[in-house]
Amino acid sequence: MCCEEEIGEMLDSINIIQMVSFEWERIDAISAKVAHKAGKSLYKWNVAQGLSRFDNENKIFGSFDEKDASEVLEWFQSNDAKNSIVILEDFYPLFDENPQNIRIFRNIARGPKDRTLILSQPFQRIPQELDKDVHTITLDLSSKADLEVIFRQCVEDAKYGSQKLDENLKDRLIESALGLTIMEARKVFTMAIKRTNGKLGEDEIRLIVSEKEHIIKNSGFLEYYHHKEGLSDVGGLDNLKIWLTKRGRAFYKEAKEYGLEIPKGVLLLGIPGTGKSLSAKAIGSEWKFPIIKLDMGRIFGGIVGESESNIRKALQITEAIAPSILWIDEIEKGFSGLSSSGSTDGGTTSRVLGTFLSWMQDKSKPVFVVATANDISKLPPELLRKGRIDEIFFVDLPSFNARKEIIKIHLQRLKRNPSDFDLDVLSQACMGFSGAEIEECIKDALFNAFDDGVEIGDSHILDSAKKTYPLSKTMSESIASMRKWAKARAVYASSEEFDGELKNDKDVPQLKQEITANPFM
Incomplete structure (x- = not known):
């Protein structure tokens, strides 16, 4: 179901809808389509400009009436706002400034169903008291079809029409902008067209990708990684290489027609310095997929709800540029506080993990997750379950x-x-060297x-x-314990076993989380 249809079906049953996206233009356009189809008047309000009515003929919002927040909410509850849709832009700070607004919104939620408030916000943030009264819709990032429309508009605005652009080049230019918002894409397309006076070429693809890297990096928790290494740069790990080669073929159209599912991801456990991160980088080169590196530690923000919003945004970007690889290095560090999450961070770590695992379980876009971990004792047991990842590989010391x-x-x-x-x-x-x-x-x-x-x-x-x-001497006991755990629960990345000797015990060790998770053990 598209966004317009979803909102249209709610108009007679839900009074408050939160639309989450940095692309305010898309929210305005969707709201205008819904209002026109439903025969309702459309208004927009923000704290800087006040209230304005949408002009259907000219497709713009008219002059603004300088109403403040209390005045616009009072007007919305009056008979003058019957049969209308009102967009409130960036209203969330006003809940903190005036808690009375929470009560007003709860009253609006119970009021007549002939009017609708749309909260236009860059991230999901409403008071907890309104959780049951507000329906939230998070807009996906722009599709290739959306970006093609923007590209065509930019070309027309630049008066570039005398020369026919190669279709293959045009497709690659548009695909290079996947992962950007409409506004960001318009900026980079315009920049590329003006720089070349309309004579676009291969250099402009690199320009767009470079700008995209800069924008993604500005998020603070994502990094666009360039392919440098291939599987031939990885020594050993033959079992892992064979597995990756087979899984890479599953992204082809023929594999889907054959009945294969899209691979979900792989978890690489093992000793530091044994090639886990190098393998993650090599997958992108082998499959010709872009690599987005996620710094899980930077996901966590200080503002309530910010961490959950960050992880959703990160996953949204990787889906927008799919097929892609999401690389999470040393994933255990991001969830190191999980056991005490409820008492130390209000459950933020647990919610972030829940969001990530739900996405891993249900994602339909071709995003392959490559997670690496050095300390298996800090891994949440939920992450180790099959169905969320395809396989767990243990990367041992090289033979x-x-x-x-x-x-x-x-x-x-x-x-x-x-x-x-x-x-x-x-x-x-x-x-014994890594x-x-x-x-x-x-x-x-x-x-x-x-x-x-x-x-x-x-x-x-x-x-x-x-x-x-080497580490094999300074950490011999922990490495031996890790190896025994892996023999019972993971696949060895190499067919040849390490030829050295390490301190060993007979029993297969259990992680503390595994014992806690199973009340019968």
């Missing part, structure tokens, strides 16, 4: 052959020929060789390896 592959990759990045090195000896010397520790070992060896004034060789890497004290 002998995986270490050889990692050493080879880093030597090639340094423009050195791996065949000039004894990879077997180096791999054995780096037993991929990140191997990388740092090679970098350190390069510095030492440069200082000696000679080309880097095996001896430099071996010397650096001897001086390195």
Whole structure:
């Protein structure tokens, strides 16, 4: 059901509707369509300009009458407002300034059904007392069809019509703006057209993407990540690579016709520095999907309702540019306060998690979630349930052959020929090292060789390896415990097991959350 139809069906039963979007123009346009179809008068009020009536002939709001909030609410309850729809823009601060407005709104909710208030707001925020009286509609970000209309308007406004634009280029220009609001898209389209005097090309796609990155980054909790790494840059992890290759094919049209569902996501658990984040980045390159990185820690705001609004906005942006990848690095840090959420943050963490999990369960857009975690003890058990994610992979310390592959990759990045090195000896010397520790070992060896004034060789890497004290030694007990947990509950990302020795116990450990979640254990 489209937004206009949803509102139209509510006019005779609900008096107050909250429409959430930064795109006030779309809210105005939707309200105008609903009012025209229902044969009602449309008005708009805000604290800066007052009240204005919509002119159906000229499709604009006329001159404003300087009514304040109390006057417009009094007018709305009078006979003069019968058979009308009134848009109130950014009214939410006035609930705090004058709590009496809450009582007035509750009276309006119980009043005659021949009039409707539409709260036009950039984010969802109403007093708790009005939760049962207000119906909330959150507008999705602009679709490709919406952006095509805006693009056409921008081209016409710039008087660009003498040259026919290549259809493929036009589609790519419009697709590059997915994830932007109507106003943001209009700005970047106009900028691109004026900069080239209408002669649009590949450079303008990069300009639009660059502007989109800037806008997304300004949200404070999202970052547009460029593809640099591929699966060939990931050493080892053959089970994970095979799984990702198969799942990537499920986004094709043929897969849908075959009956396959769109993959939901994957959770990568494991030891720090073993390639979890690198794998997340590589998926975008392998599938040719844009990557949006979500900083879960920055989702949480100080204002009541802000955190929930932030997570909804983040998910909305990733859906708007779908197919896309939502990358959440070290997801456990974002929910570290979950166990005490009710007493320390008023339940905000629990509500944010609930919103995220509900979206994971029900999402229909092709957004693939890649979450990484180092500390499995802090993961909420709800996140581990199948149905929300497709698979849980455990990324262990690299095996002998995986270490050889990692050493080879880093030597090639340094423009050195791996065949000039004894990879077997180096791999054995780096037993127990994570991929990140191997990388740092090679970098350190390069510095030492440069200082000696000679080309880097095996001896430099071996010397650096001897001086390195890896995590497998400092965290042997916790790594052994993590490995046992994963053997019972996750899939190993590599087919080859780590060839070193770690402290081990017989029993499979349980997370504290798992014990709490199961009253019979």
